[in-house]
Amino acid sequence: MNDNYQLLRRHFEELVELTDEEWDFIRPHFKDKKLKKRQFLIQTGQQVEHEYWIIKGLLKSYAIDEKGNEHILQFALEQYWVSDYNAFQNQQPASIYVDCIEDSEFFALSLESREIICKEVPAIANFFRLKSNNGFVSLQKRILSLLTQTAEERYHALEEKLPHLIQRVPKKLIAAYLGVSRETLSRFKL
Amino acid sequence: MNDNYQLLRRHFEELVELTDEEWDFIRPHFKDKKLKKRQFLIQTGQQVEHEYWIIKGLLKSYAIDEKGNEHILQFALEQYWVSDYNAFQNQQPASIYVDCIEDSEFFALSLESREIICKEVPAIANFFRLKSNNGFVSLQKRILSLLTQTAEERYHALEEKLPHLIQRVPKKLIAAYLGVSRETLSRFKL
Protein backbone atom coordinates (compact mmCIF):
# COMPACT_ATOMS: atom_id res chain seq x y z
CA MET A 1 0.00 0.00 0.00
CA ASN A 2 2.77 2.35 0.99
CA ASP A 3 4.58 1.15 -2.07
CA ASN A 4 1.73 2.35 -4.22
CA TYR A 5 1.99 5.84 -2.83
CA GLN A 6 5.68 5.76 -3.55
CA LEU A 7 4.86 4.83 -7.13
CA LEU A 8 2.55 7.79 -7.34
CA ARG A 9 5.13 10.14 -5.92
CA ARG A 10 7.66 8.94 -8.43
CA HIS A 11 5.09 9.47 -11.15
CA PHE A 12 4.79 13.14 -10.17
CA GLU A 13 8.52 13.46 -9.90
CA GLU A 14 8.99 12.37 -13.48
CA LEU A 15 7.79 15.84 -14.44
CA VAL A 16 8.19 18.08 -11.40
CA GLU A 17 10.04 18.19 -8.09
CA LEU A 18 8.27 17.78 -4.76
CA THR A 19 9.48 18.44 -1.25
CA ASP A 20 8.52 16.04 1.52
CA GLU A 21 6.20 18.66 2.95
CA GLU A 22 4.43 19.10 -0.35
CA TRP A 23 4.06 15.37 -0.73
CA ASP A 24 2.64 15.02 2.74
CA PHE A 25 0.07 17.63 1.87
CA ILE A 26 -0.88 15.98 -1.41
CA ARG A 27 -0.89 12.35 -0.47
CA PRO A 28 -4.06 12.17 1.67
CA HIS A 29 -6.09 13.47 -1.25
CA PHE A 30 -5.67 10.18 -3.07
CA LYS A 31 -8.07 7.41 -2.06
CA ASP A 32 -7.41 3.79 -2.87
CA LYS A 33 -10.01 1.88 -4.87
CA LYS A 34 -10.19 -1.59 -6.41
CA LEU A 35 -12.41 -3.14 -9.02
CA LYS A 36 -12.62 -6.56 -10.60
CA LYS A 37 -12.73 -7.47 -14.27
CA ARG A 38 -15.93 -6.32 -16.01
CA GLN A 39 -16.85 -3.88 -13.26
CA PHE A 40 -17.58 -0.28 -14.18
CA LEU A 41 -15.56 2.68 -13.03
CA ILE A 42 -17.88 5.09 -14.84
CA GLN A 43 -21.22 4.67 -16.59
CA THR A 44 -23.07 7.10 -18.84
CA GLY A 45 -25.45 9.40 -17.03
CA GLN A 46 -23.58 9.24 -13.74
CA GLN A 47 -21.94 12.14 -12.06
CA VAL A 48 -18.17 11.86 -12.26
CA GLU A 49 -16.56 12.89 -9.00
CA HIS A 50 -13.05 11.65 -9.60
CA GLU A 51 -10.25 11.08 -11.95
CA TYR A 52 -8.19 7.97 -11.40
CA TRP A 53 -4.55 7.06 -11.53
CA ILE A 54 -4.08 3.41 -12.32
CA ILE A 55 -1.81 1.50 -9.96
CA LYS A 56 -2.43 -1.84 -11.56
CA GLY A 57 -4.73 -3.27 -14.17
CA LEU A 58 -6.21 -2.40 -17.53
CA LEU A 59 -9.34 -0.50 -18.46
CA LYS A 60 -11.09 0.85 -21.49
CA SER A 61 -13.10 4.02 -21.94
CA TYR A 62 -15.65 3.80 -24.71
CA ALA A 63 -18.96 4.85 -26.17
CA ILE A 64 -21.78 2.68 -27.50
CA ASP A 65 -23.48 3.87 -30.67
CA GLU A 66 -27.13 3.48 -31.56
CA LYS A 67 -26.44 0.16 -33.30
CA GLY A 68 -24.90 -1.21 -30.12
CA ASN A 69 -21.32 -1.08 -31.36
CA GLU A 70 -18.56 -0.27 -28.94
CA HIS A 71 -15.99 2.42 -29.87
CA ILE A 72 -12.93 2.65 -27.71
CA LEU A 73 -11.56 6.04 -26.81
CA GLN A 74 -8.67 4.84 -24.71
CA PHE A 75 -6.98 1.81 -23.28
CA ALA A 76 -5.78 2.79 -19.83
CA LEU A 77 -3.07 0.82 -18.14
CA GLU A 78 -0.63 1.14 -15.25
CA GLN A 79 0.46 4.71 -14.56
CA TYR A 80 -2.23 6.20 -16.81
CA TRP A 81 -4.86 8.67 -15.74
CA VAL A 82 -8.42 7.95 -16.69
CA SER A 83 -11.87 9.48 -16.28
CA ASP A 84 -14.64 10.98 -18.35
CA TYR A 85 -12.82 14.29 -18.44
CA ASN A 86 -15.64 16.20 -19.99
CA ALA A 87 -18.00 15.09 -17.26
CA PHE A 88 -15.38 15.45 -14.56
CA GLN A 89 -14.21 18.96 -15.34
CA ASN A 90 -17.46 20.49 -16.42
CA GLN A 91 -19.52 18.62 -13.84
CA GLN A 92 -21.87 17.10 -16.35
CA PRO A 93 -23.31 13.60 -16.56
CA ALA A 94 -20.94 11.05 -18.03
CA SER A 95 -21.24 10.36 -21.74
CA ILE A 96 -18.88 7.39 -21.86
CA TYR A 97 -18.29 4.13 -20.04
CA VAL A 98 -15.10 3.09 -18.33
CA ASP A 99 -14.75 -0.51 -17.21
CA CYS A 100 -12.09 -3.01 -16.25
CA ILE A 101 -10.61 -5.41 -18.77
CA GLU A 102 -8.59 -6.86 -15.90
CA ASP A 103 -8.80 -6.64 -12.10
CA SER A 104 -7.59 -3.14 -11.34
CA GLU A 105 -6.52 -0.80 -8.58
CA PHE A 106 -6.49 3.00 -8.57
CA PHE A 107 -5.99 6.17 -6.67
CA ALA A 108 -9.06 8.40 -6.91
CA LEU A 109 -8.68 12.16 -6.89
CA SER A 110 -11.74 14.38 -6.61
CA LEU A 111 -12.12 17.64 -8.53
CA GLU A 112 -12.09 19.65 -5.30
CA SER A 113 -8.96 17.86 -4.17
CA ARG A 114 -7.31 18.51 -7.48
CA GLU A 115 -8.07 22.21 -7.35
CA ILE A 116 -6.88 22.41 -3.74
CA ILE A 117 -3.54 20.73 -4.34
CA CYS A 118 -3.03 22.73 -7.53
CA LYS A 119 -3.64 25.94 -5.62
CA GLU A 120 -1.46 25.01 -2.64
CA VAL A 121 1.34 23.32 -4.51
CA PRO A 122 2.34 25.08 -7.73
CA ALA A 123 4.48 22.14 -8.76
CA ILE A 124 1.34 20.04 -8.93
CA ALA A 125 -0.44 22.63 -11.04
CA ASN A 126 2.53 22.43 -13.34
CA PHE A 127 2.43 18.66 -13.30
CA PHE A 128 -1.17 18.60 -14.45
CA ARG A 129 -0.49 21.30 -16.99
CA LEU A 130 2.37 19.34 -18.53
CA LYS A 131 0.47 16.08 -18.33
CA SER A 132 -2.50 17.62 -20.03
CA ASN A 133 -0.29 19.09 -22.74
CA ASN A 134 1.16 15.67 -23.37
CA GLY A 135 -2.30 14.17 -23.49
CA PHE A 136 -3.36 16.82 -25.95
CA VAL A 137 -0.44 15.98 -28.21
CA SER A 138 -1.22 12.26 -28.04
CA LEU A 139 -4.81 12.87 -29.05
CA GLN A 140 -3.70 15.04 -31.96
CA LYS A 141 -1.54 12.18 -33.14
CA ARG A 142 -4.46 9.80 -32.86
CA ILE A 143 -6.66 12.14 -34.89
CA LEU A 144 -4.02 12.43 -37.58
CA SER A 145 -3.64 8.67 -37.63
CA LEU A 146 -7.40 8.30 -38.07
CA LEU A 147 -7.33 10.79 -40.94
CA THR A 148 -4.16 9.75 -42.74
CA GLN A 149 -3.62 6.06 -42.08
CA THR A 150 -5.46 2.89 -43.00
CA ALA A 151 -6.70 0.67 -40.19
CA GLU A 152 -3.91 -1.75 -41.00
CA GLU A 153 -1.27 0.95 -40.61
CA ARG A 154 -2.87 2.02 -37.37
CA TYR A 155 -2.71 -1.56 -36.16
CA HIS A 156 1.01 -1.77 -36.78
CA ALA A 157 1.57 1.59 -35.15
CA LEU A 158 -0.28 0.42 -32.05
CA GLU A 159 1.67 -2.80 -32.09
CA GLU A 160 4.83 -0.74 -32.03
CA LYS A 161 3.68 1.68 -29.36
CA LEU A 162 2.15 -0.86 -26.95
CA PRO A 163 3.39 -4.31 -28.00
CA HIS A 164 2.14 -6.09 -24.89
CA LEU A 165 -1.33 -4.55 -25.15
CA ILE A 166 -2.10 -6.62 -28.24
CA GLN A 167 -1.51 -9.75 -26.16
CA ARG A 168 -3.51 -8.52 -23.19
CA VAL A 169 -6.80 -7.68 -24.90
CA PRO A 170 -9.12 -9.52 -27.30
CA LYS A 171 -8.65 -8.46 -30.89
CA LYS A 172 -12.22 -7.30 -31.20
CA LEU A 173 -11.36 -4.54 -28.73
CA ILE A 174 -8.35 -3.59 -30.78
CA ALA A 175 -10.69 -3.32 -33.75
CA ALA A 176 -13.03 -1.11 -31.73
CA TYR A 177 -10.09 1.12 -30.95
CA LEU A 178 -8.79 1.30 -34.50
CA GLY A 179 -12.19 2.03 -35.99
CA VAL A 180 -12.84 -1.11 -38.06
CA SER A 181 -14.99 -4.19 -37.68
CA ARG A 182 -13.39 -7.24 -36.08
CA GLU A 183 -13.82 -9.18 -39.32
CA THR A 184 -11.92 -6.57 -41.29
CA LEU A 185 -9.12 -6.51 -38.74
CA SER A 186 -8.94 -10.27 -38.89
CA ARG A 187 -8.37 -10.13 -42.65
CA PHE A 188 -5.38 -7.79 -42.23
CA LYS A 189 -2.01 -8.32 -40.64
CA LEU A 190 0.26 -11.30 -41.08
CA MET B 1 -2.73 47.59 -30.99
CA ASN B 2 -3.46 48.35 -27.38
CA ASP B 3 -6.91 47.01 -28.05
CA ASN B 4 -5.46 43.67 -29.04
CA TYR B 5 -3.62 43.36 -25.77
CA GLN B 6 -6.86 44.14 -23.99
CA LEU B 7 -8.49 41.34 -25.91
CA LEU B 8 -5.77 38.98 -24.80
CA ARG B 9 -6.10 40.04 -21.18
CA ARG B 10 -9.83 39.45 -21.32
CA HIS B 11 -9.14 36.05 -22.84
CA PHE B 12 -7.05 35.11 -19.80
CA GLU B 13 -9.63 36.54 -17.49
CA GLU B 14 -12.29 34.27 -18.85
CA LEU B 15 -10.63 31.50 -16.85
CA VAL B 16 -8.47 33.14 -14.19
CA GLU B 17 -8.05 36.45 -12.41
CA LEU B 18 -5.09 38.73 -13.03
CA THR B 19 -3.87 41.75 -11.11
CA ASP B 20 -2.53 44.75 -13.02
CA GLU B 21 0.96 43.90 -11.81
CA GLU B 22 0.69 40.35 -13.09
CA TRP B 23 -0.61 41.58 -16.42
CA ASP B 24 2.22 44.07 -16.76
CA PHE B 25 4.64 41.23 -16.19
CA ILE B 26 3.01 38.95 -18.72
CA ARG B 27 2.19 41.33 -21.50
CA PRO B 28 5.69 42.02 -22.91
CA HIS B 29 6.15 38.32 -23.55
CA PHE B 30 3.64 38.45 -26.38
CA LYS B 31 5.01 39.61 -29.72
CA ASP B 32 2.75 40.82 -32.49
CA LYS B 33 2.97 39.08 -35.88
CA LYS B 34 1.02 39.31 -39.12
CA LEU B 35 0.73 37.05 -42.13
CA LYS B 36 -1.20 37.21 -45.37
CA LYS B 37 -3.41 34.57 -46.92
CA ARG B 38 -1.48 31.46 -48.05
CA GLN B 39 1.58 32.29 -45.97
CA PHE B 40 2.93 29.66 -43.61
CA LEU B 41 3.10 30.04 -39.87
CA ILE B 42 4.77 26.63 -39.52
CA GLN B 43 6.22 24.18 -42.01
CA THR B 44 7.31 20.58 -41.46
CA GLY B 45 10.92 20.17 -40.50
CA GLN B 46 11.20 23.61 -38.94
CA GLN B 47 11.92 24.29 -35.34
CA VAL B 48 8.83 25.62 -33.60
CA GLU B 49 9.73 28.41 -31.22
CA HIS B 50 6.29 29.77 -30.48
CA GLU B 51 2.69 29.11 -29.92
CA TYR B 52 0.27 31.71 -31.25
CA TRP B 53 -2.88 33.33 -30.07
CA ILE B 54 -5.00 34.47 -32.97
CA ILE B 55 -6.14 38.07 -32.83
CA LYS B 56 -7.73 38.03 -36.23
CA GLY B 57 -7.92 35.69 -39.17
CA LEU B 58 -8.29 32.01 -39.94
CA LEU B 59 -5.70 29.26 -40.26
CA LYS B 60 -5.52 25.55 -40.71
CA SER B 61 -3.08 23.04 -39.28
CA TYR B 62 -2.69 19.94 -41.39
CA ALA B 63 -0.57 17.07 -42.60
CA ILE B 64 0.09 15.92 -46.14
CA ASP B 65 0.12 12.18 -46.74
CA GLU B 66 2.30 10.28 -49.21
CA LYS B 67 -0.37 10.60 -51.91
CA GLY B 68 -0.34 14.37 -51.53
CA ASN B 69 -3.69 14.59 -49.78
CA GLU B 70 -4.21 17.21 -47.14
CA HIS B 71 -5.70 16.19 -43.78
CA ILE B 72 -6.79 18.98 -41.49
CA LEU B 73 -6.13 18.71 -37.80
CA GLN B 74 -7.64 22.02 -36.80
CA PHE B 75 -9.26 25.16 -38.10
CA ALA B 76 -7.97 27.98 -35.94
CA LEU B 77 -9.83 31.23 -35.75
CA GLU B 78 -10.02 34.34 -33.60
CA GLN B 79 -9.17 33.72 -29.94
CA TYR B 80 -7.81 30.24 -30.62
CA TRP B 81 -4.33 29.05 -29.79
CA VAL B 82 -2.38 27.29 -32.50
CA SER B 83 1.01 25.70 -32.99
CA ASP B 84 2.56 22.33 -33.67
CA TYR B 85 2.32 21.43 -30.01
CA ASN B 86 4.33 18.30 -30.27
CA ALA B 87 7.21 20.14 -31.90
CA PHE B 88 6.77 23.15 -29.64
CA GLN B 89 6.75 21.38 -26.29
CA ASN B 90 9.20 18.64 -27.02
CA GLN B 91 11.47 20.83 -29.11
CA GLN B 92 11.37 18.61 -32.14
CA PRO B 93 11.08 19.45 -35.82
CA ALA B 94 7.56 20.26 -36.93
CA SER B 95 5.54 17.43 -38.43
CA ILE B 96 2.60 19.51 -39.59
CA TYR B 97 1.93 22.65 -41.58
CA VAL B 98 0.04 25.68 -40.38
CA ASP B 99 -0.94 28.32 -42.90
CA CYS B 100 -3.34 31.17 -43.32
CA ILE B 101 -6.69 30.74 -45.03
CA GLU B 102 -7.21 34.47 -44.54
CA ASP B 103 -4.95 37.41 -43.69
CA SER B 104 -4.20 36.91 -40.01
CA GLU B 105 -2.66 38.52 -36.97
CA PHE B 106 -1.30 36.84 -33.83
CA PHE B 107 0.50 37.17 -30.57
CA ALA B 108 3.52 34.86 -30.45
CA LEU B 109 4.60 33.33 -27.16
CA SER B 110 7.91 31.46 -26.94
CA LEU B 111 8.34 28.33 -24.88
CA GLU B 112 10.80 30.07 -22.56
CA SER B 113 8.37 32.93 -22.09
CA ARG B 114 5.57 30.54 -21.35
CA GLU B 115 7.55 28.71 -18.71
CA ILE B 116 8.67 32.00 -17.16
CA ILE B 117 5.20 33.48 -16.87
CA CYS B 118 3.82 30.16 -15.60
CA LYS B 119 6.49 30.07 -12.93
CA GLU B 120 6.10 33.70 -11.90
CA VAL B 121 2.34 33.95 -12.16
CA PRO B 122 0.49 30.89 -10.85
CA ALA B 123 -2.77 32.15 -12.31
CA ILE B 124 -1.22 31.80 -15.75
CA ALA B 125 -0.07 28.27 -15.04
CA ASN B 126 -3.63 27.55 -14.08
CA PHE B 127 -4.92 29.23 -17.19
CA PHE B 128 -2.81 27.02 -19.42
CA ARG B 129 -3.71 23.98 -17.38
CA LEU B 130 -7.43 24.64 -17.75
CA LYS B 131 -7.07 25.57 -21.40
CA SER B 132 -5.17 22.40 -22.08
CA ASN B 133 -7.77 20.33 -20.25
CA ASN B 134 -10.47 21.87 -22.40
CA GLY B 135 -8.44 21.18 -25.51
CA PHE B 136 -8.00 17.59 -24.43
CA VAL B 137 -11.74 17.18 -24.01
CA SER B 138 -12.39 18.71 -27.43
CA LEU B 139 -10.00 16.30 -29.07
CA GLN B 140 -11.60 13.36 -27.30
CA LYS B 141 -14.92 14.45 -28.72
CA ARG B 142 -13.41 14.68 -32.18
CA ILE B 143 -11.98 11.17 -31.87
CA LEU B 144 -15.33 9.79 -30.77
CA SER B 145 -17.01 11.57 -33.65
CA LEU B 146 -14.52 10.00 -36.06
CA LEU B 147 -15.20 6.56 -34.59
CA THR B 148 -18.96 6.71 -34.11
CA GLN B 149 -20.36 9.07 -36.70
CA THR B 150 -20.60 9.06 -40.46
CA ALA B 151 -18.94 11.89 -42.36
CA GLU B 152 -22.38 13.31 -43.03
CA GLU B 153 -23.22 13.41 -39.33
CA ARG B 154 -19.88 15.01 -38.63
CA TYR B 155 -20.64 17.65 -41.24
CA HIS B 156 -23.89 18.59 -39.56
CA ALA B 157 -22.23 18.63 -36.16
CA LEU B 158 -19.58 21.01 -37.47
CA GLU B 159 -22.26 23.12 -39.10
CA GLU B 160 -23.88 23.44 -35.69
CA LYS B 161 -20.69 24.11 -33.78
CA LEU B 162 -19.16 26.65 -36.17
CA PRO B 163 -21.91 27.79 -38.56
CA HIS B 164 -19.94 30.67 -40.05
CA LEU B 165 -16.86 28.51 -40.68
CA ILE B 166 -18.67 26.61 -43.43
CA GLN B 167 -19.13 29.91 -45.26
CA ARG B 168 -15.58 31.08 -44.69
CA VAL B 169 -13.70 28.10 -46.12
CA PRO B 170 -13.86 26.09 -49.35
CA LYS B 171 -15.75 22.84 -48.99
CA LYS B 172 -12.78 20.77 -49.97
CA LEU B 173 -11.12 21.90 -46.74
CA ILE B 174 -14.18 20.89 -44.79
CA ALA B 175 -13.89 17.49 -46.43
CA ALA B 176 -10.21 17.31 -45.46
CA TYR B 177 -11.24 18.03 -41.89
CA LEU B 178 -14.07 15.52 -41.79
CA GLY B 179 -12.03 12.74 -43.33
CA VAL B 180 -13.76 12.20 -46.66
CA SER B 181 -13.01 13.09 -50.25
CA ARG B 182 -14.45 16.33 -51.57
CA GLU B 183 -16.53 14.37 -54.08
CA THR B 184 -18.15 12.32 -51.34
CA LEU B 185 -18.90 15.40 -49.28
CA SER B 186 -20.44 17.00 -52.31
CA ARG B 187 -22.81 14.05 -52.68
CA PHE B 188 -24.08 14.41 -49.11
CA LYS B 189 -26.12 17.10 -47.47
CA LEU B 190 -29.13 18.81 -48.98
Place this chain on the structure above:
DNA sequence: CGCGCGATTGAGTAATTTCAAATCTAGTGG
Protein backbone atom coordinates in the same frame (compact mmCIF):
# COMPACT_ATOMS: atom_id res chain seq x y z
C1' DC C 1 -16.76 -33.47 -22.47
C1' DG C 2 -19.30 -29.74 -23.88
C1' DC C 3 -20.22 -24.84 -23.59
C1' DG C 4 -19.15 -20.18 -24.72
C1' DC C 5 -16.36 -16.69 -26.31
C1' DG C 6 -13.23 -15.12 -29.57
C1' DA C 7 -11.19 -15.46 -34.12
C1' DT C 8 -11.48 -16.63 -38.84
C1' DT C 9 -13.49 -17.27 -43.38
C1' DG C 10 -16.88 -16.76 -47.20
C1' DA C 11 -20.27 -14.43 -49.97
C1' DG C 12 -23.15 -10.73 -50.98
C1' DT C 13 -24.05 -5.83 -50.27
C1' DA C 14 -23.26 -1.06 -49.30
C1' DA C 15 -20.39 2.82 -49.17
C1' DT C 16 -16.37 5.43 -50.55
C1' DT C 17 -12.67 6.37 -53.54
C1' DT C 18 -10.70 7.31 -57.87
C1' DC C 19 -10.47 9.23 -62.27
C1' DA C 20 -12.51 12.02 -65.65
C1' DA C 21 -15.29 15.54 -67.36
C1' DA C 22 -18.47 19.23 -67.08
C1' DT C 23 -20.11 23.25 -64.66
C1' DC C 24 -19.84 27.13 -61.87
C1' DT C 25 -17.60 31.18 -59.51
C1' DA C 26 -14.67 34.85 -58.16
C1' DG C 27 -10.91 37.67 -59.08
C1' DT C 28 -7.76 39.84 -62.71
C1' DG C 29 -6.38 42.55 -66.30
C1' DG C 30 -7.51 44.66 -70.65
Place this chain on the structure above:
DNA sequence: CCACTAGATTTGAAATTACTCAATCGCGCG
Protein backbone atom coordinates in the same frame (compact mmCIF):
# COMPACT_ATOMS: atom_id res chain seq x y z
C1' DC D 1 -17.68 46.41 -68.14
C1' DC D 2 -16.40 42.18 -70.15
C1' DA D 3 -13.56 38.22 -71.23
C1' DC D 4 -10.52 35.10 -69.30
C1' DT D 5 -8.50 31.95 -66.14
C1' DA D 6 -7.72 29.36 -61.99
C1' DG D 7 -9.84 27.29 -58.47
C1' DA D 8 -13.91 25.14 -56.56
C1' DT D 9 -17.93 22.24 -56.99
C1' DT D 10 -20.67 18.88 -58.97
C1' DT D 11 -21.73 14.70 -61.52
C1' DG D 12 -20.94 10.13 -63.66
C1' DA D 13 -19.17 5.51 -63.82
C1' DA D 14 -15.90 2.03 -62.59
C1' DA D 15 -13.07 0.04 -59.14
C1' DT D 16 -11.84 -0.65 -54.56
C1' DT D 17 -12.64 -1.28 -49.82
C1' DA D 18 -15.17 -2.23 -45.82
C1' DC D 19 -19.32 -3.85 -43.81
C1' DT D 20 -22.91 -7.24 -42.68
C1' DC D 21 -24.55 -11.67 -41.87
C1' DA D 22 -23.72 -16.37 -41.39
C1' DA D 23 -21.13 -20.38 -40.62
C1' DT D 24 -17.07 -22.63 -38.93
C1' DC D 25 -13.04 -23.32 -36.20
C1' DG D 26 -10.22 -23.23 -31.91
C1' DC D 27 -9.36 -22.99 -27.21
C1' DG D 28 -9.88 -22.57 -22.27
C1' DC D 29 -12.84 -23.22 -18.35
C1' DG D 30 -16.10 -25.37 -15.63
